[in-house]
Amino acid sequence: MAEISYDVLGIGNAIVDVLAPAEDAFLEEHDMAKGAMTLIDAVRAEELYAAMGAGTERSGGSAANTVAGVAALGGRSCFVGKVRDDQLGRIFAHDIRAVGVDFHSAPATGGAPTARCLISVTPDAKRTMNTFLGACVELGPEDVDEDLVASSAVTYLEGYLWDPEGAKEAFLKAMGAARAAGRKVALSLSDGFCVDRHRDEFLDLVEHHVDILFANEDEITSLYQVDNFDAAMQSVRGHCEIAALTRSEKGAVIVAGEEVHIIDAEPVDRIIDTTGAGDLYASGFLTGMTAGRELPECGRMAGIAAAEVISHMGARPEADLMALMKEKLG
Amino acid sequence: MAEISYDVLGIGNAIVDVLAPAEDAFLEEHDMAKGAMTLIDAVRAEELYAAMGAGTERSGGSAANTVAGVAALGGRSCFVGKVRDDQLGRIFAHDIRAVGVDFHSAPATGGAPTARCLISVTPDAKRTMNTFLGACVELGPEDVDEDLVASSAVTYLEGYLWDPEGAKEAFLKAMGAARAAGRKVALSLSDGFCVDRHRDEFLDLVEHHVDILFANEDEITSLYQVDNFDAAMQSVRGHCEIAALTRSEKGAVIVAGEEVHIIDAEPVDRIIDTTGAGDLYASGFLTGMTAGRELPECGRMAGIAAAEVISHMGARPEADLMALMKEKLG
Numbered sequence: 001m002a003e004i005s006y007d008v009l010g011i012g013n014a015i016v017d018v019l020a021p022a023e024d025a026f027l028e029e030h031d032m033a034k035g036a037m038t039l040i041d042a043v044r045a046e047e048l049y050a051a052m053g054a055g056t057e058r059s060g061g062s063a064a065n066t067v068a069g070v071a072a073l074g075g076r077s078c079f080v081g082k083v084r085d086d087q088l089g090r091i092f093a094h095d096i097r098a099v100g101v102d103f104h105s106a107p108a109t110g111g112a113p114t115a116r117c118l119i120s121v122t123p124d125a126k127r128t129m130n131t132f133l134g135a136c137v138e139l140g141p142e143d144v145d146e147d148l149v150a151s152s153a154v155t156y157l158e159g160y161l162w163d164p165e166g167a168k169e170a171f172l173k174a175m176g177a178a179r180a181a182g183r184k185v186a187l188s189l190s191d192g193f194c195v196d197r198h199r200d201e202f203l204d205l206v207e208h209h210v211d212i213l214f215a216n217e218d219e220i221t222s223l224y225q226v227d228n229f230d231a232a233m234q235s236v237r238g239h240c241e242i243a244a245l246t247r248s249e250k251g252a253v254i255v256a257g258e259e260v261h262i263i264d265a266e267p268v269d270r271i272i273d274t275t276g277a278g279d280l281y282a283s284g285f286l287t288g289m290t291a292g293r294e295l296p297e298c299g300r301m302a303g304i305a306a307a308e309v310i311s312h313m314g315a316r317p318e319a320d321l322m323a324l325m326k327e328k329l330g
Numbered sequence: 331m332a333e334i335s336y337d338v339l340g341i342g343n344a345i346v347d348v349l350a351p352a353e354d355a356f357l358e359e360h361d362m363a364k365g366a367m368t369l370i371d372a373v374r375a376e377e378l379y380a381a382m383g384a385g386t387e388r389s390g391g392s393a394a395n396t397v398a399g400v401a402a403l404g405g406r407s408c409f410v411g412k413v414r415d416d417q418l419g420r421i422f423a424h425d426i427r428a429v430g431v432d433f434h435s436a437p438a439t440g441g442a443p444t445a446r447c448l449i450s451v452t453p454d455a456k457r458t459m460n461t462f463l464g465a466c467v468e469l470g471p472e473d474v475d476e477d478l479v480a481s482s483a484v485t486y487l488e489g490y491l492w493d494p495e496g497a498k499e500a501f502l503k504a505m506g507a508a509r510a511a512g513r514k515v516a517l518s519l520s521d522g523f524c525v526d527r528h529r530d531e532f533l534d535l536v537e538h539h540v541d542i543l544f545a546n547e548d549e550i551t552s553l554y555q556v557d558n559f560d561a562a563m564q565s566v567r568g569h570c571e572i573a574a575l576t577r578s579e580k581g582a583v584i585v586a587g588e589e590v591h592i593i594d595a596e597p598v599d600r601i602i603d604t605t606g607a608g609d610l611y612a613s614g615f616l617t618g619m620t621a622g623r624e625l626p627e628c629g630r631m632a633g634i635a636a637a638e639v640i641s642h643m644g645a646r647p648e649a650d651l652m653a654l655m656k657e658k659l660g
Contacts, residue, residue: 054389091385099383
C-alpha cells in the first residue's frame with residue numbers, strides 16, 4: 001500500500017470568486033434563485049457582471065476552499081482542478097499554493113478563460129452564485145494521477161464536478177482509484193439544484209461508493225425527495241459510513257451506522273457572508289478525522305471552521321484556524 | 331466657456347491592487363521600504379507575488395480611488411487611465427464604472443499587462459506597496475481629450491503620473507488644458523519617495539501651476555527638504571491657492587492664503603488598512619469644494635471619507651458615504 005502523502009486530496013472546479021454586495025431586488029430583477037448556485041454561459045456572465053456593483057476577487061471553488069481550510073488547520077492537502085493560463089488562473093494557483101496546498105494541475109493553454117463565480121451577497125449575509133465554468137470543462141480523467149489518489153487518506157469530491165462532462169469522468173476515475181487503494185471517498189452534494197440535476201447518479205454514489213457524505217438540509221432532503229430533515233436523515237443512515245448533515249444555525253447531525261451525534265452551531269458575533277460555510281465545515285471535519293479524532297470532536301472542528309468563514313467576506317479562512325481550534329477545544 | 335459636465339476628472343495610473351496581510355519580518359526579508367510605494371519590474375513582481383500570501387484583488391490606483399470616492403459622495407466624476415485588454419483590465423473598468431465613474435480610455439491591445447500593486451498590510455494597518463506599472467506606461471497625451479478637461483471643474487492629477495514618461499506628458503497636456511479653460515488643477519504628491527524622484531519638477535508645479543495641493547506630512551517635508559511640519563507649512567503658504575496637508579491621527583491643516591484651518595482627525599473604531607486614506611481624503615475635500623462648501627466643511631468631509639476607508643481592507647469606500655456625511659454633518 002502506498003504511503004500517505006496527503007490527508008485530503010480535493011478535486012473540484014477551479015474558480016475565482018467575484019463578490020459584490022447586492023439587494024434582494026437585484027436578485028429578483030435578474031431572475032436569480034436566492035442562495036443557489038446557477039450555471040451560466042459566457043453571454044449571461046457578461047450581462048450579470050455588467051449589472052453587478054464593484055467587486056472583490058478572491059480564489060474560490062468548493063473543494064479548493066475545503067483543502068485550503070485543511071492546510072490552514074495543519075493538514076496536508078493537494079488540489080486537482082483546471083484553470084487557464086490567464087491572469088485569473090495565475091491568481092488561483094498563487095493563492096491556493098500560498099496557503100500551503102499542493103497544486104500541480106496543468107493549466108489549459110486554449111479554450112475558455114479561468115472559471116469565475118459571480119456572487120451576490122445580500123444584506124442577510126446569504127450568497128447567491130452564478131458560475132461560468134470556463135476552463136473547468138477542460139478537466140478530464142487525464143488530470144487524475146492514480147498514485148496521487150492512492151497516497152491520499154481521503155479523496156474529497158464536490159458534487160459540482162458532475163456539471164462539466166469531462167470532470168465527471170475525472171471524478172469516477174479518482175473514486176475508483178481511491179477505493180482500489182483502500183482509501184476513503186468523501187463527497188459534498190454541493191447544492192440543491194445540483195442534486196436536482198444529477199439525483200439518480202448521486203443516489204447511486206451515496207449508496208454504493210461514498211464513505212463520507214457532506215450535505216446541508218436542502219441538499220439531503222432534495223436527494224431523497226422528502227419534505228423534512230428527519231426523513232432524510234433516516235434515509236441516509238446506513239447508505240454511507242458517515243454522513244455529516246449541516247443545518248445552518250441549528251447545528252449539524254453526524255450519522256455513522258448506530259452512532260448519531262447532534263452538534264450545536266458555534267456562536268458567531270456577526271454573520272457577514274455565508275459563502276464557503278459548507279466548504280470549511282468539511283475542512284474541519286476531515287482534518288479532525290484524518291488526525292484520528294472522535295466524531296463529536298470532528299463535528300466541533302467543522303463548526304468552528306465554518307463559523308470563522310461566515311464572519312467575513314469570502315470563502316477562505318482569514319483568522320489563524322489552528323490558534324482558533326486550540327482556543328476553542330483546548 | 332464649456333459647460334461643466336464633471337466635478338472632478340481624475341487622471342492616474344489604472345491599477346488593480348493585490349492585498350495580503352504580512353508581518354514586518356516579511357518586509358525586511360524582501361528589502362521593502364515600509365509605508366512607501368516602490369516601483370518594481372515584471373521579474374521582481376513575479377518574485378514578490380510568489381512570496382506573498384493568498385491575496386484579495388480589488389481595483390485601485392490613487393486618482394481612480396479618489397474619483398470613485400467622489401462618485402460615492404454624489405459628485406460627477408470621470409477617470410482617464412490605461413489598462414490592457416486583459417482580465418484585470420476588464421475588472422478595473424467594471425469596478426470603476428460600477429460605482430458611477432465615467433471611464434472611456436481605450437485599453438492597450440499590446441504590450442505589458444494591466445498594472446498591479448502588491449500591497450502588504452502589516453498588523454499595524456500600514457500598507458507597503460510594490461507597483462508593477464504594466465500597461466500604465468502606454469498612457470500618453472493622445473489619451474487626454476482637452477474638451478473633457480475643459481468641461482471638468484477640477485482636474486485631479488496624481489504625482490505617480492511622473493513615473494511613466496508618456497503619462498507625464500498626458501499630465502502636462504491636461505494641466506495646460508485646464509488652465510486654458512479657467513478650471514482648477516489639483517495635485518496629490520502621492521508618496522515621499524515619488525517626491526524624491528521628481529522634486530524639482532514638483533516644486534515648479536506647486537509654485538506655478540497647481541491650484542489645490544494634497545500632501546501628507548512625509549511628502550510636504552520631503553518636497554521642501556525640511557525636518558518639521560511647521561517649516562513645510564510655512565513654505566507652501568502662498569505657493570498654491572489651497573494646500574490640504576494631512577497628518578494621520580493628528581488631523582489635517584488647510585492653508586489658503588491668509589486662511590489656516592486645523593481640522594482634527596475623525597475617530598475610527600479600529601484601523602484595519604490605511605490603503606487609500608489620502609485618496610479618499612481628496613474625494614471628500616473636492617466633492618465639498620465643487621459643491622461650494624466652506625473650507626472647514628471640506629476638511630471635515632475629507633476626514634470622514636478617509637476614516638471610512640481605513641476601517642476596512644481596500645482603498646475604495648464600502649459604506650454608504652452619502653449617508654455617512656448626512657449622519658456626521660447633519
